[in-house]
Amino acid sequence: MRKLVTCVAALAVVGVLTTSAPKRADARPEYQKAFLEKYSKLSDEDKEKKCLICHGKEKKMRSDYAKALEKALGAKNVKDVDKINAALTEVEGKEYEDGKTYGSLLNSGKLPAPYHE
Numbered sequence: 001m002r003k004l005v006t007c008v009a010a011l012a013v014v015g016v017l018t019t020s021a022p023k024r025a026d027a028r029p030e031y032q033k034a035f036l037e038k039y040s041k042l043s044d045e046d047k048e049k050k051c052l053i054c055h056g057k058e059k060k061m062r063s064d065y066a067k068a069l070e071k072a073l074g075a076k077n078v079k080d081v082d083k084i085n086a087a088l089t090e091v092e093g094k095e096y097e098d099g100k101t102y103g104s105l106l107n108s109g110k111l112p113a114p115y116h117e
Contacts, residue, residue: 028077031069034084041109053111065102065112068094 031054036047046053054066062070072087092103102112 030079030081030084034081034088038085038088039106039109041107042111043109046109046111049111063112063114064096065091068102 032050035053036042054063054069055061056063068091069087072090073083074087078084078087092101092106094102096102096105096112105112
């Protein structure tokens, strides 16, 4: 009986720990690496934002820049560095405000909204 109670208690603890753990976003290190190599003028503080450059507090929250990049990639979880770089270049030409492109913003060392101001 004592072993049964111990097992049930252990299972309860494991259950609480696994269900209360924060949800992890699927990392796309290829995207981040290509982005940071392409836009080297960003400050160290901006580089530390990592996933928050495109995402908010939750994975599903994405900036307009991230949505444009997703569309340019054409598929999920692209691993081909050349395709990622081509998508980054394509998005550079997109306007985020009248007459202002993501390329001019990023090449000046600033991040797209919500971080560019």
